[in-house]
Amino acid sequence: MRFLVKRIALMIPTLIGITIISFTVMKMAPGDPTSLMTDLNPNMNEEAVKRIRAHYGLDQPWHVQYLKWLKNMAVLDFGRSFAPDNRPVIDKIAERIPITLFINILSMVLIFSVSIPIGVISAVKQNSMFDRVSSLIVFIGFAVPTFWLALLMMILFGVKLDWLPISGFRSLNFARLSPIGQVLDIGKHLVMPIFVSAFGGLAGMSRYMRSNMLEVIRQDYITTARAKGLDERTVIFKHAFRNALLPVITLLGLSVPGLIGGSVIFETIFAIPGMGQLFYQSVMMRDYPTIMGILVIGAALTLVGNLLADILYSWADPRIRVND
Amino acid sequence: MPLKKSLILLTMTLLALAQGCNEQSTQTSPSSEVTPAVASRNSAAVDDKPAYGDMLINGSIGDASVLLPVLASDSSSGEINGLIYNGLVKYDKDINLVGELAEKWDVSEDKLKIRFFLKKGVKWHDGKPFTAKDVEYTYKIYVDPKTPTAYSTDFLKVTEFKVLDDYTVEAVYDKPYAPALGSWGQGMLPSHLLEGEDITKSPLKRHPIGTGPYKFKDWVTGEKITVDSFHDYFEGRPYIDRVMTRIIPDLATMFLELKALSIDQMGLTPLQYVRQTNTKWFKDNFNKYKYLGFGYSYLGYNLQDWKFKDKRVRQALTMAIDRESIVQGVLLGLGAVTDSPYKPDTYWYDQNVKKFPYDPEKAKQMLAEAGWKETNDEGVLLKDGKPFEFTIITNHGNDIRKNAAIIIQRDLKKVGIKVHIRVIEWAAFLKNFINKRNFEACLLGWGIGIDPSQIDIWNSKKTGESELNFINYQNPEVDRLLDLGASTYDRQERKKYYDKFQEIIAEDQPYTFLFVQYALPIINSRFHGIEPAPVGIGYNFTKWYVPKRLQKYTIQP
Numbered sequence: 001m002r003f004l005v006k007r008i009a010l011m012i013p014t015l016i017g018i019t020i021i022s023f024t025v026m027k028m029a030p031g032d033p034t035s036l037m038t039d040l041n042p043n044m045n046e047e048a049v050k051r052i053r054a055h056y057g058l059d060q061p062w063h064v065q066y067l068k069w070l071k072n073m074a075v076l077d078f079g080r081s082f083a084p085d086n087r088p089v090i091d092k093i094a095e096r097i098p099i100t101l102f103i104n105i106l107s108m109v110l111i112f113s114v115s116i117p118i119g120v121i122s123a124v125k126q127n128s129m130f131d132r133v134s135s136l137i138v139f140i141g142f143a144v145p146t147f148w149l150a151l152l153m154m155i156l157f158g159v160k161l162d163w164l165p166i167s168g169f170r171s172l173n174f175a176r177l178s179p180i181g182q183v184l185d186i187g188k189h190l191v192m193p194i195f196v197s198a199f200g201g202l203a204g205m206s207r208y209m210r211s212n213m214l215e216v217i218r219q220d221y222i223t224t225a226r227a228k229g230l231d232e233r234t235v236i237f238k239h240a241f242r243n244a245l246l247p248v249i250t251l252l253g254l255s256v257p258g259l260i261g262g263s264v265i266f267e268t269i270f271a272i273p274g275m276g277q278l279f280y281q282s283v284m285m286r287d288y289p290t291i292m293g294i295l296v297i298g299a300a301l302t303l304v305g306n307l308l309a310d311i312l313y314s315w316a317d318p319r320i321r322v323n324d
Numbered sequence: 325m326p327l328k329k330s331l332i333l334l335t336m337t338l339l340a341l342a343q344g345c346n347e348q349s350t351q352t353s354p355s356s357e358v359t360p361a362v363a364s365r366n367s368a369a370v371d372d373k374p375a376y377g378d379m380l381i382n383g384s385i386g387d388a389s390v391l392l393p394v395l396a397s398d399s400s401s402g403e404i405n406g407l408i409y410n411g412l413v414k415y416d417k418d419i420n421l422v423g424e425l426a427e428k429w430d431v432s433e434d435k436l437k438i439r440f441f442l443k444k445g446v447k448w449h450d451g452k453p454f455t456a457k458d459v460e461y462t463y464k465i466y467v468d469p470k471t472p473t474a475y476s477t478d479f480l481k482v483t484e485f486k487v488l489d490d491y492t493v494e495a496v497y498d499k500p501y502a503p504a505l506g507s508w509g510q511g512m513l514p515s516h517l518l519e520g521e522d523i524t525k526s527p528l529k530r531h532p533i534g535t536g537p538y539k540f541k542d543w544v545t546g547e548k549i550t551v552d553s554f555h556d557y558f559e560g561r562p563y564i565d566r567v568m569t570r571i572i573p574d575l576a577t578m579f580l581e582l583k584a585l586s587i588d589q590m591g592l593t594p595l596q597y598v599r600q601t602n603t604k605w606f607k608d609n610f611n612k613y614k615y616l617g618f619g620y621s622y623l624g625y626n627l628q629d630w631k632f633k634d635k636r637v638r639q640a641l642t643m644a645i646d647r648e649s650i651v652q653g654v655l656l657g658l659g660a661v662t663d664s665p666y667k668p669d670t671y672w673y674d675q676n677v678k679k680f681p682y683d684p685e686k687a688k689q690m691l692a693e694a695g696w697k698e699t700n701d702e703g704v705l706l707k708d709g710k711p712f713e714f715t716i717i718t719n720h721g722n723d724i725r726k727n728a729a730i731i732i733q734r735d736l737k738k739v740g741i742k743v744h745i746r747v748i749e750w751a752a753f754l755k756n757f758i759n760k761r762n763f764e765a766c767l768l769g770w771g772i773g774i775d776p777s778q779i780d781i782w783n784s785k786k787t788g789e790s791e792l793n794f795i796n797y798q799n800p801e802v803d804r805l806l807d808l809g810a811s812t813y814d815r816q817e818r819k820k821y822y823d824k825f826q827e828i829i830a831e832d833q834p835y836t837f838l839f840v841q842y843a844l845p846i847i848n849s850r851f852h853g854i855e856p857a858p859v860g861i862g863y864n865f866t867k868w869y870v871p872k873r874l875q876k877y878t879i880q881p
Contacts (some may be wrong), residue, residue, distance in 0.1 A: 031751025048478075049790070055524075076364045083619075084389040084396055086524050095545055147574075154580050166584055167577050168547060172381075172568070271572040273387075273546020286751060 007310070011303045018299040019292065026275055027062045033286045034058065034084035056082050061066040069292060078296075079289040083282070089293040092278060099169060100262045100274040103193060108255060110198040111205050118202070119209025120244070123217065124236055134206070142203035150196050150269045157192065165189050167271035193270045197263065208251070219243075224262055252313070253309025257301040260294075334718050360853055372852060372871040376553075379566040380851065380868075380876040383578040387546050387571045391532040392523065393511030394465055397474045400569075405863075407551055407567060408449075409511030409534035412440050412459065415774055417857030417864070419670065425454065425512060435500035435813050440508070442491040448514050449539040456487045459517030465523055472524065478507035500811040502818065503775040506560070511536075537562045537866045546571055552879075563853070563869035585609070588848040594656040597844045610846050611854070613614065613861055616669055617843040619723065620662050621769040622835040623716065623732065624795045629764050631714060636694045638833035642680040644687035644739045645732050651839050654727045659839040664826045665770070665778060666707035667840060669858070671815075672776040674823040678830040697738075702757045705740040713742040714764040719753045725767050728838060732767075759790045766795075767838075776822050778808045780796045782829070797834040850874040 014287065023266045053059050056193065057068070073077055078089035085092075118138065122131040158166035169189045170182075177185055216222065217240055225235045262276030282290040381827040393409055396402060412426040423429065426440040446454040465471055466479040481504065482494040497504060514533050518526060532540050537559070538551035549569045553562040570587060572578040579596055581587045592601065592612070601612060623645070625632040632638060647661045663680070666673040696705040696712055705712040716732065718725045726747055734742040748757060757763045770781065780786050783803050786793040802825055809821040829835075845861065847854065853868045854861050870876070 030755035040467070046788075048474070048476050051469050051476075055470070055472045084398070084401070084530060086390070086395075087530075092545075151576055151580075154577065159580055159583050162584070166580050166586065167572055172548075174602070223669065259772065268573040269577055271547075271570075271574070271577060273544075273571070284750075 002242040004311075007307055011307070014303060015299055016070075016295070019073075019296060020066070022292065022295045022299075023062075023066050023069070024104075026288060029286070031286050032058055033288065048264075065288075069289070073296065075182050080291040081282075081290045082287045083285055083290070089289045092290060093275070093293055093297070096273060096275050096278050097260060099272060100276070101259055103190065103197065103272070103274070104259045104262070106190070107198040107201070108192045108259075110194060111201045114198070115202045115206035116209050116245075116248075118206040120213055120236075120241060122206070122210045123213030123244075126214065128212065138203040138206050142198070146196055146200060146263070147269050148198070150192065150266065153192050153196065164191055169193075169270075169272050192267065193272060197266055205251075209248070212247055213240065216240045216244045241256075247314070249312045249316060250309050253305040253312070254302075256305030256308065257298045260297060260301060341478045352769065354790060361861045365811070372873075374563055374853065374867075374869040375872040375875070376563055376869075377565050377872070377879065378870040378875040379879060380564050380589060381587045381623065382567065382569045383572050383574050383581060383587040384569050385571075385575065385578070388543070388549060388569075390529045391540065391543075392529050394462075394471060394473050394475065395529065396514065404549055404551065404569060405511055405532070405534075406526045406536075406862075407538040408532050408536045409513075409541060410446075410536050410626075411509035411511055412442075413505060413509050415506075415509070415859055415863075417855075417859045419774060419859050424509070426508070429505070431505075431813060433478075434500070435811075437494055437496050438504060438608065439488070439492065439494045439521075442493070443558060443789055444491055446535055447556050448516075448535055449533045449554055450514075450517075451556075451758070452514070452516055454512070454514075455490045457490075458512055458515045459493045460487050462510070462513045465513065465518070466510070475510060478503060500813065502810055502813050503777045506775045514611050521616070538567060541566070557866070559866060562866035564851075564865075566819065566877075581873050582610075582846070585848070590846060592844040592846050594658040594842075594844070597658060597846075598656045601846065607804060607852075609849055611849050611851075612844065612846045613854075613856055614658065614842045614844050615856065615860060616660060616667060616840050618667060618774070619766065619769055619771045620665065620667075621728065621838045621841045624766050624768060624835045624836060626761060626764055626794075627796045627798075627834060628761065629714075631712060631764070635832055638836070639680055639698070640687040640690040640694070641741075642833050642836040643683045643737070644741070644798075645735045645836060645838075647836075648682065649735075650728050650731050653731055655722055655839065655841060658842040658844060660842075662837045662840050664837060665772070665781070665829065665835075666776065666822070667772050672819060672822050674826040676823075677826045680830075680833070684735075684739050691739065699740055702742070703740055704742045711742065712740065715744040715745075715746055716765045717746045717748060717753065717757055717763050717765050718767040720747050720749045724841070725769070729767050730768055754790075758794050761794060761796070776818070777806070777810045779810060782806060782825075793832055797832070799828060799832065802828055817839065850876065 017304065024214075032053075033056060034049065050059075057065060060068075079088050081089050081092055115138070118134045122128075122134055125131055139166060154166045157164040165188060169186060171177070171185050171189075174185060221238055222235060225239050227230075230239075260275055261279075262272075262274040264276040264280040266272075267274045267276045278290070278293050281287075282294070346574050354477065384400050384403070386398065386400040387402050388396070389398050390396045390401055391404060391408065393402075393405045394406060410424045412424060413421050413429070416422045423443075425443055425446060429442045430439045430441075431437070432439075437733040440459070442454070442456060442459070448454060463479060463482065463485050466473060466476050467482070481497055481499045481501055482495045486494045486496070488494055495504070495508075514528075517528060517533055530543060535558070537557045539554045541550040541552045543549045548571060551567050553565050555561045570581075572587075573579060575593060575596075578590050579592075579600070581791070582590055591684050597612065601610070611683045622640075624635065625641075626634065627636055649661045651657060651661055660668055662668055664673055691705060691712075695707045698706045700706055700711055702711075716729050718729055726745070729743075729745045733745060736743050758766065780792045782793060782797055782799075782805060784793070784798040784800065785803075787798075805821045805825045805828075808816055809825070811829055812821065813816040843860070850870050851868050852871060854866070855864060857863060
C-alpha cells in the first residue's frame with residue numbers, strides 16, 4: 001500500500017517535468033499560432049499582427065506563458081484553443097475522444113484475439129506450414145502501407161461492390177434511423193477502418209506472443225510437466241500459456257495512452273474526425289493550448305497505464321511482489 | 325496555401341474560361357438512396373424547368389474554423405460564410421462591382437466620402453430587419469483593437485463613419501483610396517445579436533445568423549456542415565433547398581465518394597481531370613468545368629544576392645526556363661503560362677506586356693554578356709571564379725511547386741546553372757527563411773485580388789521582417805505608379821498606371837512568373853442553371869436548380 005502511495009506521489013513531478021519539456025520543445029519550433037493567419041497576408045499590417053499576438057498572450061516571455069498555463073491546469077482548466085474557432089480545448093478533445101476510443105478498443109480486441117492464437121500455435125508448431133504462412137501474412141500486414149490498402153478496399157467494397165460506405169463513420173440520415181439501425185450503420189462504416197488498423201498491428205503482437213511462448217516451452221518446468229506424464233494440452237495451456245501471457249500485461253499497460261491517440265493517415269483517408277487529425281492540425285497551426293492539452297492527457301494516461309501494469313503484474317506474478 | 329485564402333471570397337472568384345459541357349445529360353443514378361424519377365438519358369428537356377428542392381453535397385478537404393467572416397481567414401470557412409452572409413457590395417459575373425445589401429452608392433467629388441444607400445426590407449435569418457446599425461457595428465468590430473481579424477487594414481483607412489439615417493451610411497477617408505469600395509464587400513454582421521458581446525466568444529461563431537441565401541442548420545465538427553435555403557432571402561428563395569459540405573480530408577477518398585455518387589461536387593486535381601474522368605459514365609453523370617484561378621506561381625529571386633542583381637541575368641533565367649513544359653508536365657496542360665502579376669483574362673492584365681519565351685541559346689548569350697562566360701569542369705558557369713549555383717526553397721506539402729522546381733532545375737542545368745531544391749515545412753519556411761531573407765530563390769504563389777492594388781508586394785518600403793516584398797524589389801517608379809493607381813477611381817486612368825507598372829516589372833523580372841492554374845470543379849449533371857462567366861460559376865448559385873424529375877433527396881426540415 002505504501003508502495004502504491006509513493007508511486008502515485010512520484011507521478012506528479014514526472015507529469016510536471018513532461019509538460020515543461022513539451023512546452024519548451026513546442027516553443028522552440030519555428031512559427032506561432034498567428035503565422036498562419038498573418039504571414040504572407042497582404043491584408044495584414046504590423047499593428048494588426050501585434051493586436052493578434054497580444055490577444056493570445058504571445059507577447060509575454062515563454063516562462064510566464066508556461067506558468068499561466070500550469071496555474072490553469074492545476075484546476076483542470078485546459079484553456080481556449082488558439083485556432084480561429086477559439087473554443088475551449090476540453091470541448092474540442094471531448095467531441096473527438098469517443099470515436100477514437102471506440103475504434104482503438106475494437107481494433108485492439110481484434111488484434112489480441114487474432115494474434116495471440118496465431119502466436120501460440122506458431123510457437124507450438126514451430127516451423128510448420130501454419131507458422132510460415134501466418135508469418136507471411138502478418139508481415140504483409142505490417143509492410144503494406146495503410147493508405148494503399150485502405151484505397152484498394154474502398155474501391156472494391158465501396159465503389160465496385162457497393163457493400164460498404166467509403167468514408168465517415170455514420171450516414172447522412174443517421175439521426176432518423178432506429179437505434180438498431182444506428183448501430184448497424186456505424187458498424188458498416190467501421191468495418192474497413194478497424195480491419196485496416198488492426199491488420200498492421202497483427203505482426204508485432206503475434207511475433208511477440210510466439211517468442212514468449214517459445215521461451216517458456218524451453219523452460220525446465222515444462223520439461224518437468226511433460227516428464228510427469230501430463231498430456232500435451234495441459235502442458236501447453238495450463239503451464240506454458242499462462243506464463244507466456246505475463247509479459248502481455250506490460251504491453252496492455254503501454255497501450256493505454258495509445259487508446260486516445262489516433263493515426264493521422266488512417267483518419268484522413270477514412271474521413272474520421274478523431275484525435276489524430278486534431279493533434280496533427282493543432283501542431284500545424286501551432287495551437288499551443290490544444291497541443292498541450294492532448295499531451296497532458298496522453299502523459300497522464302501513460303503514467304496510469306504503467307502503474308496499472310505494475311499492479312497487475314505483482315498480482316499475477318508472485319515473484320516480483322515488493323515487500324511492504 | 326494560406327496565400328490564396330485571405331485574398332479571395334471563393335464564391336465570388338471563380339472565373340470562367342468555361343469549357344462548359346453543355347449537353348443536358350440526365351442522371352442514371354445507380355445507387356442513390358432516395359428516389360429519382362429516373363428518366364432515360366437523352367429525354368427531351370421539356371419539363372426541366374426550375375424547381376425548388378433537392379440537396380447539393382459538396383466535398384471539402386478542410387473543416388471550417390469559425391463562421392464569422394471577421395474572424396475567419398481560411399477558405400473552408402470562407403466558402404460557407406459566402407452562403408450565409410452578404411456584403412454591401414459584390415462583384416458580378418463580369419467582375420464589376422455592384423450593390424448587394426447596398427441599393428446604390430455615391431462617391432463624393434473629392435473621392436473622400438462614400439455614401440451607401442441600403443436596401444430596404446432585407447431580413448436577418450432570425451427575422452429582424454437589416455439596417456444601418458448593422459453596418460456601423462460591422463465597421464466598428466473590424467477596427468476594434470480587441471478583434472483578432474486579418475481584415476482590418478482597409479477599414480482602418482476610414483477616418484470617420486457616420487450613420488445618416490436607418491438606411492444610409494457614410495464612410496470618410498483622408499485621401500482617395502480606390503480599393504475602399506470593394507472592401508465593403510466583407511460580410512455584414514447582426515448588431516442586435518453581437519453588440520456588447522465579446523465576439524471571440526460569441527455563440528454565433530458556430531451558429532451564424534446572416535442575411536444570405538442560406539441559413540445555418542448544423543455543424544458536426546470534422547464531419548459536415550449543413551445550411552438550408554432562406555425563404556425570405558431578399559433576392560428570392562434559392563432553388564436548392566439544402567447545401568451540405570462533407571469534410572473528407574483525402575482527395576483520393578473524396579474522388580471515390582464522387583464515383584459512388586455520395587457527393588455532388590468537388591474540385592479535381594489535374595490528374596483526375598485528364599485521366600480519370602473521361603469515361604462515358606462520368607460524362608453521363610457529371611459536368612466538368614475549368615477556368616483560370618485567381619492566383620499565380622512564381623520563382624522569386626532574392627535581389628540582395630549578388631548573383632541576381634543584374635537584370636540581364638534575371639531575364640536570362642526566365643528565358644532558360646521552359647515554362648510551357650512545366651504547365652504540360654506538372655499541370656498536365658491545365659494551366660497557362662503568365663508574364664505579369666495579374667490574371668491573364670482580366671481587365672487589369674496588360675496584353676502587350678513584354679514576354680520572355682523559352683530560348684536557352686539567347687539566355688546563354690545574355691548570361692555571357694553579364695559576365696558568366698567560363699565554365700568549370702562540371703560545366704557550371706563561372707564569374708570571378710565563383711560558380712553559378714543556387715538553392716530554390718519551397719514549402720512542404722505542395723507537390724506542384726516541388727515538381728515545378730525539379731523541371732526548373734533540369735532547364736537551368738542546360739545553360740550551366742546548378743540548382744539545388746529544398747522543401748521546408750510551412751512555419752519554418754516562413755520564420756527561418758522567407759522572413760529572415762535567408763534564401764537565394766523561392767518558389768511560391770500569390771493569390772490575385774480582384775482589386776489590382778499590389779502595393780504590399782512591390783513597394784520599396786514593404787521590405788521589413790515579415791513584410792511581403794521579401795525579395796527586396798526597389799523601384800521608385802513602381803512605388804509612384806502603385807500609389808497613383810490606389811488613389812484613382814477612374815478605371816481607364818487606373819489601368820494606364822497598372823499597365824506601365826506591368827511593363828516595368830516585365831523588364832526588371834524580379835520574379836520569373838510561372839503559371840496560373842485552372843480551377844477544375846466537377847458537378848453532378850442533375851444540377852441545371854450553371855452558367856460559367858468571367859467570375860466563375862458560383863455567382864448565380866441561388867439560381868441553380870434540379871428539375872423535379874431528377875431530384876434525388878427529399879428534404880425534411
